[in-house]
Amino acid sequence: MKIKPGKTIHSPHLISSSWLNIISKFDKSPENEIRLPQYYAYPPLINSHDHLIGNWYPKAGDNAPYTTTDIWVEEMKESQPYLERNKIWINDGKFHLIRGNALLLADLGIYKNIFSGCAVVQDHAPNQVEEYYRHFPIEVVRNYKQCHSISLGNWWGGKTAKEEWQETRGIMPFILHLGEGTNEKARTAFARFEKEGLLQPNTLIIHGISLTDDEIKKCGAAGTSICCCPKSNLFLIGKTIDIKACLEAGVNLVLGTDSTMSGSINLLEEMRIFRDNFPEIPLNQIFTFVSINARKALFLSDQYGELKDRTEELLLIRKKYEDPFENLLEANPEDIALLVHQGKPIYGDEELIQNFQISDADYSEFELSGSKKIIIGDPLRLNHKIDSILGYHKTLPYLPFS
Numbered sequence: 001m002k003i004k005p006g007k008t009i010h011s012p013h014l015i016s017s018s019w020l021n022i023i024s025k026f027d028k029s030p031e032n033e034i035r036l037p038q039y040y041a042y043p044p045l046i047n048s049h050d051h052l053i054g055n056w057y058p059k060a061g062d063n064a065p066y067t068t069t070d071i072w073v074e075e076m077k078e079s080q081p082y083l084e085r086n087k088i089w090i091n092d093g094k095f096h097l098i099r100g101n102a103l104l105l106a107d108l109g110i111y112k113n114i115f116s117g118c119a120v121v122q123d124h125a126p127n128q129v130e131e132y133y134r135h136f137p138i139e140v141v142r143n144y145k146q147c148h149s150i151s152l153g154n155w156w157g158g159k160t161a162k163e164e165w166q167e168t169r170g171i172m173p174f175i176l177h178l179g180e181g182t183n184e185k186a187r188t189a190f191a192r193f194e195k196e197g198l199l200q201p202n203t204l205i206i207h208g209i210s211l212t213d214d215e216i217k218k219c220g221a222a223g224t225s226i227c228c229c230p231k232s233n234l235f236l237i238g239k240t241i242d243i244k245a246c247l248e249a250g251v252n253l254v255l256g257t258d259s260t261m262s263g264s265i266n267l268l269e270e271m272r273i274f275r276d277n278f279p280e281i282p283l284n285q286i287f288t289f290v291s292i293n294a295r296k297a298l299f300l301s302d303q304y305g306e307l308k309d310r311t312e313e314l315l316l317i318r319k320k321y322e323d324p325f326e327n328l329l330e331a332n333p334e335d336i337a338l339l340v341h342q343g344k345p346i347y348g349d350e351e352l353i354q355n356f357q358i359s360d361a362d363y364s365e366f367e368l369s370g371s372k373k374i375i376i377g378d379p380l381r382l383n384h385k386i387d388s389i390l391g392y393h394k395t396l397p398y399l400p401f402s
């Protein structure tokens with residue numbers, strides 16, 4: 001068997017029951033094509049909201065729930081996990097993420113995403129130099145403008161929200177946290193946001209917990225996307241945005257993890273939390289939040305979010321459940337048989353990755369649930385580097401080894 005990325009995948013637009021027919025087609029395929037009936041294939045997932053350097057653990061937020069995360073942001077800066085993380089890298093206020101050890105932290109965030117089948121992640125931070133984005137083996141969205149939030153402004157770097165939005169020229173997303181709370185300041189944030197002309201089709205609102213029905217309808221009408229990070233929202237505030245109202249208003253809804261300082265350990269867990277809290281929403285619709293909806297919100301090319309006849313983006317997951325969407329939601333790092341980005345294997349089973357022509361020096365291996373996994377780079381070594389700086393072993397729950 002030889003896998004030839006870019007040549008062998010024939011698929012429907014989204015996985016569906018017809019996918020089973022596709023699998024059987026593979027069974028009859030000539031040699032040099034994929035014959036993998038024991039797996040389901042998906043487009044790699046898209047995480048619409050993360051803070052790569054913030055994926056430390058455990059969570060900060062001893063006084064949760066809060067009436068606004070503005071309080072949490074300040075508390076977090078004094079919290080034990082944050083102070084421990086600062087032993088690796090302290091932000092000098094300039095947010096230059098290629099300086100000092102910031103890349104060690106960002107790499108941890110990248111592995112969090114890889115081990116949950118993501119090939120694309122939006123790293124909400126001030127725009128970085130090209131070198132930063134080129135450093136990573138998966139796509140970290142680089143074409144965007146942002147503001148931290150309406151309530152706190154761009155305290156971490158960048159221009160005013162209005163200036164940043166103007167610089168998008170409508171051809172890239174404008175991203176900001178909005179209405180992350182229930183207090184007066186959070187409830188009036190949308191009005192300020194709208195008044196500043198930010199209710200736009202290329203705006204991606206993160207959280208939007210305080211948005212009223214009418215405000216959500218305005219987002220739907222404007223084509224504004226909204227990202228829900230259920231774990232982070234439930235933990236910090238005790239509620240999410242009104243999801244039912246979002247769907248009724250036709251909002252382009254997407255999912256994100258936020259960092260592990262407030263959110264879940266990865267996007268797969270985030271999808272499970274969403275399902276558990278909104279069991280009335282079909283699993284195939286939840287799938288759109290991490291695929292085609294996310295592609296639209298982040299202005300990604302059409303190679304992402306759905307499988308194509310000729311694809312260089314692929315996620316294969318061991319088949320444990322008959323329903324392909326349930327199979328995806330219940331997956332864990334050990335179930336990911338193959339993640340391919342730009343035709344290059346990123347993570348998966350040795351028996352699959354050995355079919356690619358790769359340079360061994362670029363990869364490392366480890367045992368997981370009795371099978372040998374191959375991963376791009378060396379997360380174990382990264383963990384050791386973190387340990388050597390701290391002077392003790394640090395366990396991070398999204399790395400599937402201890």
Ligand SMILES: [Zn+2]
Nearest residue numbers: 124177206258
């Ligand atoms: Zn965030």
